[in-house]
Amino acid sequence: DQQVKQNSPSLSVQEGRISILNCDYTNSMFDYFLWYKKYPAEGPTFLISISSIKDKNEDGRFTVFLNKSAKHLSLHIVPSQPGDSAVYFCAASAGGNEKLTFGTGTRLTIIP
Amino acid sequence: DVKVTQSSRYLVKRTGEKVFLECVQDMDHENMFWYRQDPGLGLRLIYFSYDVKMKEKGDIPEGYSVSREKKERFSLILESASTNQTSMYLCASSPTGAGGYNEQFFGPGTRLTVL
Numbered sequence: 118d119q120q121v122k123q124n125s126p127s128l129s130v131q132e133g134r135i136s137i138l139n140c141d142y143t144n145s146m147f148d149y150f151l152w153y154k155k156y157p158a159e160g161p162t163f164l165i166s167i168s169s170i171k172d173k174n175e176d177g178r179f180t181v182f183l184n185k186s187a188k189h190l191s192l193h194i195v196p197s198q199p200g201d202s203a204v205y206f207c208a209a210s211a212g213g214n215e216k217l218t219f220g221t222g223t224r225l226t227i228i229p
Numbered sequence: 230d231v232k233v234t235q236s237s238r239y240l241v242k243r244t245g246e247k248v249f250l251e252c253v254q255d256m257d258h259e260n261m262f263w264y265r266q267d268p269g270l271g272l273r274l275i276y277f278s279y280d281v282k283m284k285e286k287g288d289i290p291e292g293y294s295v296s297r298e299k300k301e302r303f304s305l306i307l308e309s310a311s312t313n314q315t316s317m318y319l320c321a322s323s324p325t326g327a328g329g330y331n332e333q334f335f336g337p338g339t340r341l342t343v344l
Contacts, residue, residue: 123271126269153335158238158338158340159337159338160319162335163332163333166330166332168330208272210330215279215323215331216262216277216287217274219264219273221270222271
């Protein structure tokens, strides 16, 4: 039972354009969401997070949007750069629980 | 600089062997986690620990056990390795507090191959 889903296994975007990565969840108890970035042969690194009391959070080129009614979140990267090529995982937690539930990941490739 | 280290980057074992994967964090974090990452399946939680000598099963604990004798160290044990345990194993840690809204810090991973 996949509670956090990333339906696009891969995405290719031209350098300088906007990259949009999507994530859907089914558990209505989730109230905190995170995005991680992973390069090959390295562990995931935290990118940005959002609490369910907000619908948007920005950090430089990265913005996360949360639509609670649709149980959907998205990560926008603008402008996309070659160093953004990586696998992106969304993750969710519920009620202050330290445990995270991860999605299956989306491999983003930025084309120079 | 925060750090989570894992004992090996690459490991090759034979079916039936007992395998130990070690993880150490230097951030004085209360919580530690073991995941495995497989293509198309994302990160799946095997076991986690909220405190020394405490452990809880994650989503896929079968075939694994863990040990946490010291706060900074969390070990994953494969009692009798099988080929379906060939995977990338990732350790993570996180602090407790702030309503539980804390990011997890990951180690570099151990690529385990079971022949």
